[in-house]
Amino acid sequence: MIKKYYLLSPGPTPVPSSVLSAAAEPIIHHRTAEFSKIFMEVTEGLKYVFGTKEDVYVLTSSGTGAMEAAVANLCSPGDQVLTINAGKFGERWGNICKAYGVINKDIVLKWGTVLPKEALEAELKANPAVKAVFATLSETSAGQIFDIQGFGEVVAKTPAVLVVDGISGLGATPCPMDEWNVDLLLTGAQKSFMIPPGLAYLACSPKAWKLVETAKCQKFYFDLKKARKNLEKQTTPWTPGVTLIIQQKKALEIIREMGLEKLYVHHRVLGDATRAGIKALGLELLAERPGNILTAVKTPAGIDGVKLVKTMQNKYMAYIAGAQDPHKGEFFRIAHLGYMGGFDIITALTALEMTLTDLGYPVVAGASIKAAEPILRENWA
């Protein structure tokens, strides 16, 4: 077979052709009126996706850079915070806090599970000195989605701020920052924002800005006060990823044209179809509250999960994602976020069926498609 590459991972994700071709234009200088106009259009478009009246800052880094910026700008060494850890990315919050001398009480949960808002409320009551709660919207390592709206209700009643890693989730599932009382919301651009890797976005509520004013953690590149001062002049402190910002303008046009509500429905249909296909194969989901961003599937007994992902990638060139350490091989992840359509689900499920057959796991060819197809067809709008 010709080597055709199918990117089915939860980041980076496929990029629309109009967004790809925008990168082929000559480079423009970033200290120009021409660039400032594009830059301000992008920050306005980002406000729409974030659901906020606050300014959204563009950082030239991967998503983790925005996570680091959140800790460094909100906290001082020795501050007490809560980190909610139910997967690789929740765990990362704790690791960043440690690097900055911030004392995090890590609420460690089984991968794929969620924390009820009542449990967070109890933690905050028991730890009144906590300055910030670090949470995740869509835990991309395991596929579950957290009740950020509930967290917002609980945290808003306390002096603490709610910080949400919206990487992968924001833009695919609702998380209106202002309405849900999220104090710092951040994301990365290579997942639901439909551009190549290299940009991260972040916004702060007035409550978060108060902490930024007094936070003493060391920082330079990610100093949000510098970003704020520069945004007043319609620019960034350092050379931004000019080409990526131009690409983001194109991708935001696609997002705005479709509208967030329809985009959420689209992701829900892809999620429903994927889950139906997986269940039809007799396989089990990992997440207790699965999001519509990706589907994490437990590796069936007797099958080597690492080999399954490698076969899908190497033989069929279907790039789904495996499980990260320490759960390597235990499950695999099929993405359905960003610029993915209904037939990407068919591709992923068919490649999975063929791989399972190769590995000796009994499947009836087409069983997953039979379950997924009606969901796609009936909701194809």
Ligand SMILES: *Cc1c(COP(=O)(O)O)cnc(C)c1O
């Ligand atoms: C991808 C991802 C990250 C890490 O982002 P990078 O862009 O790889 O730095 C963090 N959190 C979540 C929820 C993610 O999906």
